[in-house]
Amino acid sequence: MTRRDLILANPLFFSAGRMRAEARPGLPFRLVEVTSAAGIDFVHNSGAFGGKYLPETLGPGCAFLDYDNDGWQDILLINGMDWPGHRRQRTTMRLYHNNRNGTFSDVTKHAGLDFEMYGLGVAVGDFNNDGFADLFVTCVGQSRLFENTGKGTFVDVTERSGLGNRQGFSTSALWFDYDRDGHLDLFVCNYVKWSPAQDVFCSLDAKHKSYCTPEAYRGATAWLFHNRGNGTFEDVTATSGIFDSSSKSLGVAMLDHNQDGWIDLFVANDTQPNKLYQNKRDGTFEDVALKAGVAFSEDGKARAGMGVDVADYDNSGIPGLVVTNFDNEMLGFYRGTKSGSYIDMAPGSNIGKLSLRSLGFGCFFFDVDLDGLLDLLVVNGHIDDTVRNVRAETNYEQPPHLFLNRGREGFRDVAAEAGPDFARPKVGRGAAFGDFDNDGDLDVLLTTNQGKAHLYRNDQLGGNRSIRVRLVGTKSNRDGIGAAVRLYCGGECSLRLVKSGSSYLSQCELPLTFGMGARDTAERLVIEWPSGRTEEYKNLRAGRRYECVEGRGISERTG
Amino acid sequence: MGQRFSNPTARLMAGLVITLAGVGAFSWYALARIAGLRDLQTQLVDRNRRDSLELLRIEDDLNTLGLAMRDMVNGDEAYGLEAYQREFTRLRGDLEDALRREKELSPGERSPDRQAYFAKSLALFWNSVDQMFALAAKGQEKPARELVRTSLEPQQASLANNVARLLFENNESEERAAGRIQQIYAGVERNVYYFLAAAVIVIALTSLYLIRSNRRMFERLARLSAQRSDLARKLISMQEEVLRSISRELHDEFGQILTAIGAMLARAAKQQAPPAFRESLQEVREVAQATLEKTRSLYQSLHPAILDDGGLEQALTWYIPVFQKQTGIEVHYSKTGASAMVADGVAIHVYRVVQEALNNMAKHSKSQEAWVRLGLGPDHLQLEVEDHGVGLPGDHGRGIRRGIGMVAMRERAELLRGNIEFLRPSEGGTLVRLDVPLS
Numbered sequence: 002m003t004r005r006d007l008i009l010a011n012p013l014f015f016s017a018g019r020m021r022a023e024a025r026p027g028l029p030f031r032l033v034e035v036t037s038a039a040g041i042d043f044v045h046n047s048g049a050f051g052g053k054y055l056p057e058t059l060g061p062g063c064a065f066l067d068y069d070n071d072g073w074q075d076i077l078l079i080n081g082m083d084w085p086g087h088r089r090q091r092t093t094m095r096l097y098h099n100n101r102n103g104t105f106s107d108v109t110k111h112a113g114l115d116f117e118m119y120g121l122g123v124a125v126g127d128f129n130n131d132g133f134a135d136l137f138v139t140c141v142g143q144s145r146l147f148e149n150t151g152k153g154t155f156v157d158v159t160e161r162s163g164l165g166n167r168q169g170f171s172t173s174a175l176w177f178d179y180d181r182d183g184h185l186d187l188f189v190c191n192y193v194k195w196s197p198a199q200d201v202f203c204s205l206d207a208k209h210k211s212y213c214t215p216e217a218y219r220g221a222t223a224w225l226f227h228n229r230g231n232g233t234f235e236d237v238t239a240t241s242g243i244f245d246s247s248s249k250s251l252g253v254a255m256l257d258h259n260q261d262g263w264i265d266l267f268v269a270n271d272t273q274p275n276k277l278y279q280n281k282r283d284g285t286f287e288d289v290a291l292k293a294g295v296a297f298s299e300d301g302k303a304r305a306g307m308g309v310d311v312a313d314y315d316n317s318g319i320p321g322l323v324v325t326n327f328d329n330e331m332l333g334f335y336r337g338t339k340s341g342s343y344i345d346m347a348p349g350s351n352i353g354k355l356s357l358r359s360l361g362f363g364c365f366f367f368d369v370d371l372d373g374l375l376d377l378l379v380v381n382g383h384i385d386d387t388v389r390n391v392r393a394e395t396n397y398e399q400p401p402h403l404f405l406n407r408g409r410e411g412f413r414d415v416a417a418e419a420g421p422d423f424a425r426p427k428v429g430r431g432a433a434f435g436d437f438d439n440d441g442d443l444d445v446l447l448t449t450n451q452g453k454a455h456l457y458r459n460d461q462l463g464g465n466r467s468i469r470v471r472l473v474g475t476k477s478n479r480d481g482i483g484a485a486v487r488l489y490c491g492g493e494c495s496l497r498l499v500k501s502g503s504s505y506l507s508q509c510e511l512p513l514t515f516g517m518g519a520r521d522t523a524e525r526l527v528i529e530w531p532s533g534r535t536e537e538y539k540n541l542r543a544g545r546r547y548e549c550v551e552g553r554g555i556s557e558r559t560g
Numbered sequence: 561m562g563q564r565f566s567n568p569t570a571r572l573m574a575g576l577v578i579t580l581a582g583v584g585a586f587s588w589y590a591l592a593r594i595a596g597l598r599d600l601q602t603q604l605v606d607r608n609r610r611d612s613l614e615l616l617r618i619e620d621d622l623n624t625l626g627l628a629m630r631d632m633v634n635g636d637e638a639y640g641l642e643a644y645q646r647e648f649t650r651l652r653g654d655l656e657d658a659l660r661r662e663k664e665l666s667p668g669e670r671s672p673d674r675q676a677y678f679a680k681s682l683a684l685f686w687n688s689v690d691q692m693f694a695l696a697a698k699g700q701e702k703p704a705r706e707l708v709r710t711s712l713e714p715q716q717a718s719l720a721n722n723v724a725r726l727l728f729e730n731n732e733s734e735e736r737a738a739g740r741i742q743q744i745y746a747g748v749e750r751n752v753y754y755f756l757a758a759a760v761i762v763i764a765l766t767s768l769y770l771i772r773s774n775r776r777m778f779e780r781l782a783r784l785s786a787q788r789s790d791l792a793r794k795l796i797s798m799q800e801e802v803l804r805s806i807s808r809e810l811h812d813e814f815g816q817i818l819t820a821i822g823a824m825l826a827r828a829a830k831q832q833a834p835p836a837f838r839e840s841l842q843e844v845r846e847v848a849q850a851t852l853e854k855t856r857s858l859y860q861s862l863h864p865a866i867l868d869d870g871g872l873e874q875a876l877t878w879y880i881p882v883f884q885k886q887t888g889i890e891v892h893y894s895k896t897g898a899s900a901m902v903a904d905g906v907a908i909h910v911y912r913v914v915q916e917a918l919n920n921m922a923k924h925s926k927s928q929e930a931w932v933r934l935g936l937g938p939d940h941l942q943l944e945v946e947d948h949g950v951g952l953p954g955d956h957g958r959g960i961r962r963g964i965g966m967v968a969m970r971e972r973a974e975l976l977r978g979n980i981e982f983l984r985p986s987e988g989g990t991l992v993r994l995d996v997p998l999s
Contacts, residue, residue: 194636219630219631220627222643236638239639239640244643244647245647246627246628246631246644247624247628287650
């Protein structure tokens with residue numbers, strides 16, 4: 002009996018709705034909430050006590066990661082804490098180990114992660130190339146780097162790595178190898194210069210304190226840390242050209258904007274122009290956002306950029322961008338062009354119209370129905386729980402958008418049809434995808450501000466299958482982050498980038514998933530490793546998981 | 561009579577030329593104003609707008625520099641002042657590009673001195689920035705920050721003020737341009753109304769003139785038509801009178817003479833004479849008899865005496881067999897209605913119509929059969945002459961070409977205050993229908 006057979010035989014695996022997953026006309030999949038059944042009991046603590054501190058509105062992030070390298074995606078949920086002087090409870094981030102049967106176990110304490118900190122986001126990457134996923138948790142105050150010992154535990158190496166003594170209001174972060182030396186470097190977004198002592202009194206009614214908008218605070222530069230390869234980092238923020246004290250960054254995504262094989266960065270700024278840092282291949286970056294047309298909205302306004310993702314959603318070979326914004330600003334939904342500029346398609350599309358009233362945070366492209374076209378998930382939720390008092394048509398809790406990619410027919414929001422609980426309004430923040438049950442489709446993890454996390458299991462009803470690929474770098478960084486992978490199938494080419502960051506404060510799983518629909522085989526798989534090496538494999542079969550080791554070939558994974 | 565009819569064509573042509581000239585002139589005027597408006601919008605408003613966008617870009621850059629300098633003075637960043645150098649370099653490049661574009665777009669009314677002053681101020685600013693970064697590079701952070709606070713920040717504020725003022729001036733200039741545009745629109749609108757009023761007056765005058773001309777033309781035509789009808793009536797009456805006179809002369813004079821000659825020759829033939837003389841006398845007598853017959857036939861055809869003596873019906877009863885005999889065409893004659901005495905003045909014209917219609921039929925219809933129908937009522941007479949031949953020449957379903965005979969028939973109908981129609985029966989051929997009031 003295989004491990005998969007064991008899982009399928011486990012009644013718990015079915016308990017949270019699979020039996021209820023009857024087919025709905027039109028949608029070949031269903032997102033079934035399995036949070037409680039899976040043993041996820043996380044509740045976010047923003048520390049809110051009435052002081053209306055700005056950081057309370059932002060968290061938390063989440064991640065799918067395989068921290069113990071067993072081939073099953075585990076879950077990390079970031080948490081805040083009570084503010085000094087207002088202590089009521091002890092809260093920490095939570096690491097949930099995948100029991101390989103549809104349930105998870107809370108291993109936070111055992112893993113050594115039961116640190117109290119005001120955490121916001123997380124970036125997962127194997128910074129020391131030892132084969133185990135390490136964690137960088139962004140915080141209000143000192144962010145933390147946790148090294149994975151390979152024995153199921155983590156060690157705080159913040160100070161030792163040279164990342165200590167940095168107070169900030171850090172939000173999203175990502176690992177990427179900007180100088181292609183085989184070691185993952187670290188990019189950290191910072192929001193504004195804020196501390197409880199610098200908190201500004203803002204009010205909607207001139208009586209009661211409300212959450213301030215970022216205009217009330219000075220911006221803060223993002224940070225770039227170069228990995229020296231010896232377990233320590235060097236702050237290259239100033240020398241790399243990243244330094245920008247006016248930025249108010251919330252989201253970051255990696256992309257190869259100019260298709261030169263060197264990873265560039267897109268940074269979503271709140272009320273400040275977005276940045277598109279083009280890698281100049283000499284250790285420095287140049288902001289080309291204005292030239293590329295992504296700095297401002299189509300009407301020249303700096304919007305409230307939150308989450309961001311990059312993907313070749315139209316299989317054109319040129320990546321597009323999505324940026325979540327405040328309500329009444331609609332999503333930035335950019336189509337990339339050959340000239341290197343981007344066109345915001347939202348104003349003229351369904352996506353713009355439907356997202357106009359939503360305040361978006363987490364977002365990512367993923368192939369929810371495994372048809373080969375990337376769909377788009379956006380989670381929403383307002384920042385002010387009293388917003389309804391001021392604007393009757395705006396709710397604090399807002400439903401997510403699940404835009405199904407229908408090719409030439411555009412995108413259609415199917416959130417309300419995806420599952421009975423899926424479209425329930427939430428104060429959504431972080432969002433990540435990963436195949437936690439190893440059934441070949443992509444499950445969804447969401448976090449809510451001052452609320453529960455939600456885990457949705459994806460059940461394919463139409464029989465669509467996928468090919469999943471995990472990369473292991475040897476000359477490149479071990480996670481293969483930055484590798485561009487193209488799958489050729491039936492005359493079409495799907496491009497995926499192994500990436501850290503994206504979405505909002507969150508990290509999706511690193512293995513890549515290519516939706517195959519009803520097709521059985523893909524002709525070719527071409528990998529462009531960050532080291533510059535290109536490898537090609539032929540005749541991959543649908544429904545299989547593969548592991549590609551740089552320079553050593555491909556193998557099928559089981560279990 | 562004698563009133564001279566003036567031809568309106570020349571005046572109408574002149575009116576047309578004047579109208580076309582008016583339309584042309586107005587079109588030229590409108591196009592010129594539109595071109596002026598376009599130039600104003602392109603040269604001034606659009607240019608101003610684009611210039612304002614560049615000024616906004618400059619203002620945004622200066623504000624970003626201001627924020628950066630505020631952070632530099634605060635000194636709470638983990639990075640030294642040199643960290644800002646790239647940002648300053650980027651902003652300097654963007655500012656220079658924006659200034660270059662702005663210079664190309666700047667309104668003509670802006671004085672070169674002001675432009676030069678701004679460029680000089682900016683150059684001084686960058687000079688100070690270079691000094692500040694030079695100090696920072698030497699590790700002299702404190703004096704560098706002091707330079708930012710005491711020199712760069714005021715300079716930046718001054719530059720920002722300058723840009724704000726330029727933006728304000730652009731705004732004022734745009735308002736002035738908007739006023740001029742409004743004036744142009746108002747002028748064009750006013751002139752459109754003038755043009756429309758003038759066009760309405762010209763059209764009204766032309767219409768009145770045309771109505772008057774048409775009325776005069778129709779009056780003239782009516783007079784001419786009446787004169788022509790009068791003349792035709794007189795001609796026909798005169799013709800009938802002449803024919804009647806000749807016929808009477810032939811009957812009364814030549815007929816009597818020839819009858820007398822015949823009687824005298826008959827009397828002479830009874831006298832004793834040689835056979836040869838008797839034969840000659842017989843020949844002369846036969847010639848005289850033949851001449852008498854021909855004379856009778858001639859005066860009957862010129863004006864049948866039977867018409868005067870027996871009326872229309874008897875005249876037709878006499879004429880139709882004669883026609884049949886002369887042409888070999890079978891004519892079916894029928895009469896309906898009560899007999900009434902048709903006045904001589906009417907009968908001769910009806911008779912002539914029958915004559916003309918049958919002769920036309922014999923000449924053109926190629927028909928061997930004809931029908932003559934006479935309908936008599938107490939106050940109305942209807943005559944129909946019909947054949948089923950090829951129809952009259954020129955009759956191709958679009959009306960019958962009028963020959964002299966047909967014109968004469970129509971004139972006779974008009975003389976009788978009646979109506980004549982030339983129709984095509986369903987069987988083909990021609991149907992001549994004459995309706996005459998008898999009252």
